[in-house]
Amino acid sequence: MNPTTDDLADLAFWTQPPQVRLAAFARLRELPEPRFFAERRVPLLRSGTGFHALVRHADVVEASxxxxxxxxxxxxxxPQPPGWVRHVFGExxxxxxxxxxxRLRRIVARAFTPRMLAKTEEDLRRTAAEIVDDVLARRPRDFVAAVAxxxxxxxxxxxxxxxxELRSEVHRHVDTSTEYSGVRSDVLRALRMGVRNASALMSLQRLVIRLGRRRRDEPSDDLVSALVHANVDGERLTARELGSxxxxxxxxxxxxxxxxxxxxLHLLSVHPEQRELLLSDYDRHIPTAVEEIVRHATPIMQFRRTVTEDCDLNGHAFRRGDRVALLYVSANRDGSVFTAPDxxxxxxxxxxxxxxxxxxxxxxxxxxxxxxxxxxxFRELFTRLPGIRAVGEPEHPPSNFDNGVRRLGFDF
Ligand code: HEM
Structure with missing residues (x-):
């Protein structure tokens, strides 16, 4: 067996089994100060010299x-991408x-108004029903591809x-753009993947910019039209902002x-008593179940921040220019906040x-x-496929960012 590592800047750390990583975070939370991890600079791909790991819940909350x-x-x-990425894609x-x-959040928040969300809810229910129709008709084996x-x-x-007519193109580019998952050992391969990934993202941006132009001339009842037309305060997105x-x-x-x-699905399958409880009164338990799935899984494991002035955070001194990683994945298992965190x-x-x-x-x-x-x-799945459960262990792609599931077998 390979020796384990606590070095969060080393890609080997993120390829270890989840329980090994969680044990490392527990040790880091016990330290009196956030630990510093040095990072190698990789030309064209990665700048920056390292980061302090904020692993305690109180530190993540305070920095946010x-x-x-x-x-x-x-x-x-x-790691922090090099400057050229921002120039090419916009911010x-x-x-x-x-x-x-x-300013941007005010404009795009129009996507999330109660009116827009009510419209989305109808589409959501229809799509969920279609997905389950397909599962029944085709009996696929991989839950990720078939449902999630x-x-x-x-x-x-x-x-x-x-x-x-544009959706299959969007799907294709999205699949390509997510192939590169943030940690790679082989620089040449990382560069090749990075270029494929970047060109897929550019194609997505071009596609929506073209759509934005169409909607500016012929508005329709959708978000792109709302975003490219000025509202009462005269605010709207530029073509580049729409793409980003x-x-x-x-x-x-x-x-x-x-x-x-x-x-x-995996958590509810390996904890049958929790699944039974959920199904005993779905409407009562689903709101807290959703929060617990997001806490336990922590789909985004970390984001970074840059310190703008010398400061103190819960007794730790930081200097202007320091980088810190907000490790949501660790904060969500902090035993000083969550009873029986695992x-x-x-x-x-x-x-x-x-x-x-x-x-x-x-x-x-x-x-x-x-x-x-x-x-x-989950309502659609448990109603129409009451026996649904995950089979075997989920396959996780290596990543220091997404707590991803590439494949998950299932049966019903
Ligand atoms: C379980 C699913 C999701 C998780 C775990 C998640 C997690 C997060 C996290 C951790 C941030 C904070 C970024 C920061 O502080 O720097 C964030 C921001 C954001 N999320 Fe989500 N997200 C989820 C679903 C979604 C969905 C469905 C959408 C929209 C379709 C979305 C859109 C955004 C946007 C636009 C931001 C940036 C907000 C800003 O910078 O003001 N997320 N998300």
Whole structure:
């Protein structure tokens, strides 16, 4: 057996089994200070010299609450991408501070108004029913491809108003753009994957920019039309901002929700007593069950911040220019906040997890939508396929960012 490592900057850390990583986080939480991890610079792919790991719940919450000191600029990605990526793709609002971030968030929040969400809910129910129709007709073996991967992308396309004839193109580019998962040992392979990934993202941006132009001339009742037309305050997205927003939605709202759904089926299968409890009164238990799935799975394991001035965080001194990693995956298992943190308890309440980010201006814009997606798909599955359960262990792709599930066998 290979020796284990506690070095969060080493890709080997993220390929270890989840229980080995969780034990390492527990040790890091016991240290008096956040530990520093040095990072190698990789030309063209990665800049930066290292980061302090914020592993305790209190530290993640506190840094999220102080966005002017713990800045999202120039990037929250881990490792930090080189400057050329921002020049090519434009900046996403997740990588911006206020006031630029606040302006964009105000505009795109139109996607998440009660009216828009009510419309999305109808599409969501229809898509969930179609997915289960297909499962019954084809009897597929992989839950990720057959169910978890299909719903979130369909919901985002419905929201944006992507016409039917463009959807297979969107699916193709999204599949290519997510092949590169953030940790690779072989630099040449990483570069090749990075180029494929980048060109897929550019194709997605071009596709939505073309659609935006069409909708500016012939508006329709969809989000792209709403975003490219000025509202009462005269605010609207430029073509480049529209492109960045679409790719942000596809990155932020697609893999995350798909992984939450896949982890959800696995968790409810390996904890049959929790599944039984959920099914005994679905409407009563599903709201807390969804929060517990997101806490336990933590689909996004970390985001970064850059320190803008010398400061103190819960007694730890940081210097201007330091980088910190907000390790949601560790904060969500902090025993000083969660009783029996490794247990999967669908009745856990309160459940102040940071799976959707800490409290602050970047708190997940799609949290409500993600909760609805998980609620609707499990209702449809458990109603029409009452025997559904995961078979075998989930396959996890190597990543220091997504707690991904590449494949999950299932039966019903
Ligand atoms: C279980 C599913 C999801 C998880 C775990 C998740 C997690 C997160 C986290 C941790 C952040 C915080 C980023 C930060 O603080 O820097 C975030 C932000 C964001 N999420 Fe989600 N997300 C999910 C689903 C969605 C969905 C369905 C959408 C939209 C379709 C979405 C859109 C966004 C956007 C636009 C942001 C950036 C907000 C901002 O910078 O103001 N997310 N998400």
């Amino acid at each position: 609450r102080r966005p002017t000191v713990f800045s999202s600029e120039p990037s929250v990605s881990s 996403a609002m997740v990588d911006m501070d206020d006031p630029r971030h606040a 991967a299909r719903l979130p992308i369909a919901v985002i396309c419905d929201m944006m108003g992507i016409p039917g 927003f679409f790719t942000l939605l596809l990155v932020a709202g697609n893999e995350t929700t798909r992984n939450a759904i896949a982890h959800g 247990a999967f308890d669908i009745t856990r309440s309160p459940n102040p997890h940071v799976g959707f980010g800490g409290p602050g201006p970047h708190f997940c814009l799609g949290a409500h939508l993600a909760r609805r997606e998980i609620t609707v798909i």
